[in-house]
Amino acid sequence: MSDSADAIFAALRPVVAGIAATFGSACEVVLHDYRDEEHSVVAVAGDVTGRRAGDAMSQIGLRVLAAGDEATNEVNYLTRTADGRTLKCSTLPLRDGHGVLIGALCINVDVTVLHRAAAILTDLAGTAAAAAPLGATNFSGDLDQVVSALVEEAEAARGMPVAAMDKHDRLEVVRALHDAGVFALRGAPGRVSTRLGISRAALYNDLAAIRENG
Template sequence: MDAAQTDFYARLAHAIAVQFGSNCEVVVHDLETNDPERSIVAIENGHVTGRSVGDGPSHIVLDAVKAGKVHKLSDRLAYLTKTTDGRILRSSTVFIRDADNVPVGILGINYDITVLAAAADTLNGMTGTGPNDDPTGDPEPIVRSVADLLDDLIEQSVALVGKPAALMSKDERVRAIRYLNDAGAFLITKSGPKVCKYFGISKYTLYSYLDEAKGDQD
């Protein structure tokens, strides 16, 4: 994003945060930065997720960076997320676009509803007729650092396969590596060595698995 855009969205973030109070975090990500690991260029009430300017990225930022100049990325409004310390947030993600409709940034709003959710659970327990499935599913995690983000992506890849890395066959490891590649994990600096160590494979084998995964997609 250019300086004018950054200034405007930083002021907008401040206005939204002042309007809704200290439980409302508003964050601006620059998708055009040369360092996607430090995508946050403005943030208000960063104590909500424990982040500050220079931190990043989130899952959505990685998805957007990996997608590149894709016009079809859609805004997401009023979905649930979760911080590393277990607080529940109601989040919205709005893509900032240039004159050609290409996403160049993200405006994110994360409102801490932990106390409200606990009160709602209490009321439901007192007035409800029985347990109900949560139609929204599990909240998406919001991580504080790229290291936490990579750990979370690795855990998701293992959950996708359904067994520990030590028990995976070659095809299952390829499937896990494909998931990591699709999720943008390898955009994170020094992700390769950590993935190799976790899955017990060499750097050469990782490249071979990546080639095989990409070949399957083709």
């Protein structure tokens, strides 16, 4: 499997640069090798999210990793960066010769200016409609920060920090992390229990309850 995967990544490196050059400075292309979760980014062309080779995956990558061999192409979805820019993205899972998920090719295009122009035009035309708020994606390149961002989203949804939650609310936070694919990471229990301020035993109990209840 390793030889097949290495050949795929070697073949895609020039493709990364070619796609980014085709679409210009608003485009970034990122190649991920999921065999190294902490440093999955192996090639980057363009500078939209600020990531570099050696960085970790984002929440989007976690979702693909958790889907495993069932992962499918996600094309032209919108997300928002921490500084409020709007990105149009496509995430294409990569598989080796045996069909095993090994990584992903991600294309991110900054469409902030286009969205602002479209909003002005629809407002002038009198056809403006309220748009659903976009979720934000953490592109920090550090898995601990990505996990922390997901915990903060869950805390914000419940209006309190994990330290102030009862067991039921904490269980919902763990469920949100589970649904986001965090536990597909190697070493996730230690990382998550530290962030939540609970023992690994308590976390395992929470995960068992989630799996039992579906």
